[in-house]
Amino acid sequence: MKVATKLLILVGTALAGVISIAAIALSQLDSALVESRQAQIVTLLNKAEHLTLYYQSLEASGKMSRDDAQTAAKTALNQLNAESKSYYWVTNTDSVNLVS
Known part of the structure; x- marks a missing residue:
């Protein structure tokens, strides 16, 4: 053979x-970005849940009436929607949107 x-x-x-x-590295990078x-x-949803649980408590x-607590929670959750990349919504058991 030459x-x-x-x-x-x-x-x-x-x-x-x-x-x-390179293909393996790109695949792992993609998986890491998706997991991140x-x-x-999950962190954002946990924060929103704790916020609503605070007003529920x-x-x-x-310390607050039900209507006042719901209004305060709605206002707080609407403030979390200030960034255009996030979007929170809340529905009640009758499928009525409370926060959108």
Whole structure:
């Protein structure tokens, strides 16, 4: 086998290896980005849940009326929607939107 052929095979194999490593790295990066975004969404939803639970506790302790607590919670959740990349909504058990 000629030296040029051996060199061509070596370069081709190395190139295939680099392409394979790049593809694997891009796949892992994509997975990491998706997992990171999912974790951010879970965190945001937990914060919204704790916010509403806070107003629910104020209503349960008698510090606020039910209507006042719901209004305050709606206002607070609407403020969380200030960023155009997030969107919170709340529906009651009758499928009526309370916050949109």
